[in-house]
Amino acid sequence: MSGGAAASVYFWMPKPVKGYSADEMRTMLVDSETVKPGISKVDLDTPALCVDLNKFEQNIATMQVAIKKFGIATRPHAKTHKCAAIAKYQMSTGSIGICCAKLTEAEALAANGLDKILMTTSNVPKNKIQRAMQLRKKYPNFIQAVDYAPNARDLDAAAKDARVVADVVIDVAVGARSGIPPGPGVLELGQLIDTLPNLKLRGMLSYDGGVQHAKGFENRKARALKTIEANTDSFQMLKKAGLNTEIYSGGGTGTYNIYHVIPGFSDVQVGSYIFMDLQYSEIGGENGNEVYNDFAPSLTVLSTVVNNRFPGRLTTDAGSKALTLNTPSPKVIGEPDMTYSPGSDEFGGIRFNAPPSKEYQIGDRLELLISHCDPVVNLYDQIYGIRNDRVEKIWPIVARGKSQ
Amino acid sequence: MSGGAAASVYFWMPKPVKGYSADEMRTMLVDSETVKPGISKVDLDTPALCVDLNKFEQNIATMQVAIKKFGIATRPHAKTHKCAAIAKYQMSTGSIGICCAKLTEAEALAANGLDKILMTTSNVPKNKIQRAMQLRKKYPNFIQAVDYAPNARDLDAAAKDARVVADVVIDVAVGARSGIPPGPGVLELGQLIDTLPNLKLRGMLSYDGGVQHAKGFENRKARALKTIEANTDSFQMLKKAGLNTEIYSGGGTGTYNIYHVIPGFSDVQVGSYIFMDLQYSEIGGENGNEVYNDFAPSLTVLSTVVNNRFPGRLTTDAGSKALTLNTPSPKVIGEPDMTYSPGSDEFGGIRFNAPPSKEYQIGDRLELLISHCDPVVNLYDQIYGIRNDRVEKIWPIVARGKSQ
Numbered sequence: 001m002s003g004g005a006a007a008s009v010y011f012w013m014p015k016p017v018k019g020y021s022a023d024e025m026r027t028m029l030v031d032s033e034t035v036k037p038g039i040s041k042v043d044l045d046t047p048a049l050c051v052d053l054n055k056f057e058q059n060i061a062t063m064q065v066a067i068k069k070f071g072i073a074t075r076p077h078a079k080t081h082k083c084a085a086i087a088k089y090q091m092s093t094g095s096i097g098i099c100c101a102k103l104t105e106a107e108a109l110a111a112n113g114l115d116k117i118l119m120t121t122s123n124v125p126k127n128k129i130q131r132a133m134q135l136r137k138k139y140p141n142f143i144q145a146v147d148y149a150p151n152a153r154d155l156d157a158a159a160k161d162a163r164v165v166a167d168v169v170i171d172v173a174v175g176a177r178s179g180i181p182p183g184p185g186v187l188e189l190g191q192l193i194d195t196l197p198n199l200k201l202r203g204m205l206s207y208d209g210g211v212q213h214a215k216g217f218e219n220r221k222a223r224a225l226k227t228i229e230a231n232t233d234s235f236q237m238l239k240k241a242g243l244n245t246e247i248y249s250g251g252g253t254g255t256y257n258i259y260h261v262i263p264g265f266s267d268v269q270v271g272s273y274i275f276m277d278l279q280y281s282e283i284g285g286e287n288g289n290e291v292y293n294d295f296a297p298s299l300t301v302l303s304t305v306v307n308n309r310f311p312g313r314l315t316t317d318a319g320s321k322a323l324t325l326n327t328p329s330p331k332v333i334g335e336p337d338m339t340y341s342p343g344s345d346e347f348g349g350i351r352f353n354a355p356p357s358k359e360y361q362i363g364d365r366l367e368l369l370i371s372h373c374d375p376v377v378n379l380y381d382q383i384y385g386i387r388n389d390r391v392e393k394i395w396p397i398v399a400r401g402k403s404q
Numbered sequence: 405m406s407g408g409a410a411a412s413v414y415f416w417m418p419k420p421v422k423g424y425s426a427d428e429m430r431t432m433l434v435d436s437e438t439v440k441p442g443i444s445k446v447d448l449d450t451p452a453l454c455v456d457l458n459k460f461e462q463n464i465a466t467m468q469v470a471i472k473k474f475g476i477a478t479r480p481h482a483k484t485h486k487c488a489a490i491a492k493y494q495m496s497t498g499s500i501g502i503c504c505a506k507l508t509e510a511e512a513l514a515a516n517g518l519d520k521i522l523m524t525t526s527n528v529p530k531n532k533i534q535r536a537m538q539l540r541k542k543y544p545n546f547i548q549a550v551d552y553a554p555n556a557r558d559l560d561a562a563a564k565d566a567r568v569v570a571d572v573v574i575d576v577a578v579g580a581r582s583g584i585p586p587g588p589g590v591l592e593l594g595q596l597i598d599t600l601p602n603l604k605l606r607g608m609l610s611y612d613g614g615v616q617h618a619k620g621f622e623n624r625k626a627r628a629l630k631t632i633e634a635n636t637d638s639f640q641m642l643k644k645a646g647l648n649t650e651i652y653s654g655g656g657t658g659t660y661n662i663y664h665v666i667p668g669f670s671d672v673q674v675g676s677y678i679f680m681d682l683q684y685s686e687i688g689g690e691n692g693n694e695v696y697n698d699f700a701p702s703l704t705v706l707s708t709v710v711n712n713r714f715p716g717r718l719t720t721d722a723g724s725k726a727l728t729l730n731t732p733s734p735k736v737i738g739e740p741d742m743t744y745s746p747g748s749d750e751f752g753g754i755r756f757n758a759p760p761s762k763e764y765q766i767g768d769r770l771e772l773l774i775s776h777c778d779p780v781v782n783l784y785d786q787i788y789g790i791r792n793d794r795v796e797k798i799w800p801i802v803a804r805g806k807s808q
Contacts, residue, residue, distance in 0.1 A: 176714035310580035
């Protein structure tokens with residue numbers, strides 16, 4: 001089979017595989033992010049982090065349509081992708097801003113062209129608060145979470161030093177991790193912020209990390225609406241006191257279609273919907289499916305078979321340094337009877353539960369669905385954007401490793 | 405307490421904590437790696453990866469003394485630290501070379517001044533073999549593992565193209581992960597390599613990853629010597645056939661004091677001994693101790709308390725993106741009754757099993773012993789060298805993320 005029109009239809013597997021390194025791939029850029037046409041994904045040196053662009057774009061379109069119907073907005077969480085190009089694409093498709101979990105993440109994304117950043121956690125110590133206020137000075141749409149009276153006072157002082165009035169939201173806890181517990185303390189903190197001359201209260205946020213992966217939509221919905229009740233009561237207290245409550249942000253990919261029934265809820269901090277992963281696939285959807293297929297798995301890691309001579313198993317080049325130890329284990333696309341273990345730092349181990357679809361040779365490529373997208377992305381310096389199995393984009397993961 | 409001579413003795417905890425960012429710290433360098441004196445480790449922005457230099461240097465000295473007594477050498481594995489400065493220190497203190505697990509790791513370390521590199525795994529596909537031979541051309545002491553006849557032939561062709569005669573060692577498997585199984589196939593591969601004009605056989609290597617963490621020294625010794633037997637038989641077959649067997653490399657931190665009894669064994673590929681970690685602490689030593697204290701834990705992650713208002717627990721800024729999900733969980737130094745969970749990507753969760761030594765405030769620093777050093781180091785761009793609780797060095801982790 002050969003020639004023109006058919007070329008984009010059949011699966012093109014060049015032999016021998018090239019194995020272009022990250023450096024070699026960057027020499028093939030025709031602009032800041034676009035690769036010259038024709039490079040197959042199987043020609044990438046591995047392990048390689050890839051996103052299927054058709055699925056990725058569809059996931060974002062699906063989310064935006066749903067959210068518009070619900071009358072709320074998306075403020076996607078960049079902790080998932082740590083990637084300026086992806087954040088810009090989210091902004092260009094209707095998101096009202098992005099969220100960042102860590103200050104260094106926000107600094108890296110701001111330095112790469114993102115300005116509407118909401119920091120979802122408070123900063124300690126003072127040096128970090130001062131750095132956040134430097135960001136605020138440069139980017140007037142920067143919003144900072146605060147969860148503690150002394151922290152609000154430090155923030156006010158830092159805002160004064162930076163000669164800005166800083167927009168803040170109160171981080172109200174769901175569960176016992178971060179934020180201020182819901183209740184009268186939230187109102188007190190809101191009133192304190194209202195009296196501090198260099199802070200401007202914009203509302204609150206509440207992220208329920210625990211409920212995102214609750215299995216079964218009805219179960220998840222019931223739990224999510226129950227655990228957020230006290231937070232919504234706090235929100236109403238702020239509102240009744242006449243404080244600014246224009247922002248009530250929260251939720252994630254598992255609850256994007258649940259919180260809009262809450263009066264005043266403004267936007268969802270969805271992250272994983274762009275990539276999906278095996279952890280989210282397991283939670284079930286509103287359509288009753290056991291597999292959560294509102295969004296398509298777009299994120300994969302390409303790996304190479306490096307050993308095939310032990311009966312019933314293969315060794316690959318993608319271990320825990322390429323895949324993390326999150327559970328469930330990665331899955332080999334097209335091989336449901338393979339069990340993949342990334343338990344070795346450098347190598348992946350595959351066992352056959354039944355004969356595989358073909359006899360695998362050393363050098364063969366495998367494509368893996370990954371367990372949990374956020375920490376896997378954090379292992380790579382760049383992500384390859386793939387369309388119809390060819391490399392289209394190289395996107396630097398500019399906030400990779402920015403955990404401070 | 406104040407003044408001159410005492411200053412280096414007492415524990416210096418400045419208030420308020422500065423929280424110098426990675427960028428700010430680099431502005432304090434007085435040469436390529438040395439920080440101006442006086443910065444306390446508690447002033448680092450967190451999470452921060454730190455190595456206690458006194459313990460680190462002592463660990464290396466201890467290893468070199470032991471190995472010299474055994475009549476063998478160290479060829480430390482750089483997959484542990486991925487750091488050129490550390491590899492250079494190992495070379496300057498008597499190691500005969502370093503090992504690398506991945507080609508990109510070797511390329512990064514070579515580009516940063518390391519030349520005596522042994523690549524412990526074969527490279528696939530051909531592009532990678534060619535890149536390895538470019539390294540060999542530039543660095544004549546580069547040695548490449550090979551485990552498969554077609555791979556040896558590809559390597560010979562790539563060496564010819566690069567106009568070099570490439571030094572190779574046969575990777576002989578222990579267990580069923582990487583390498584050629586021990587037995588007649590090893591001799592056949594050795595004889596093939598001997599006939600290939602552009603390859604020079606230097607010997608073999610065998611790494612038994614499975615036995616390194618076997619608990620109890622006598623148990624570990626018995627298992628290690630048993631599982632290596634077939635490999636030593638293969639080594640003897642190579643030797644009797646008149647092939648070059650000057651290298652018989654293998655072992656790790658758990659077996660550094662075991663393999664020297666094997667005739668012909670030349671060097672240990674020790675890695676973790678420089679840092680130690682909780683996984684190795686559990687394996688027990690030759691002295692009969694349940695805690696393996698041949699080497700001192702020198703590697704820590706500094707973290708900050710970001711929430712203290714939920715009874716019986718604390719939240720920190722170091723989650724799985726800063727600590728991995730390896731087990732056992734990290735331990736808070738000085739707080740044996742705290743249980744640390746890095747199960748959240750961005751946050752660590754601490755539970756008190758008994759009242760802590762003090763009432764922890766938001767902003768307080770904690771220092772964590774980590775579970776498994778290699779993948780934790782791989783999360784950071786730089787490691788701070790600490791002496792007497794002050795920052796002395798900043799070492800870039802030049803091969804961080806180089807998993808290809």
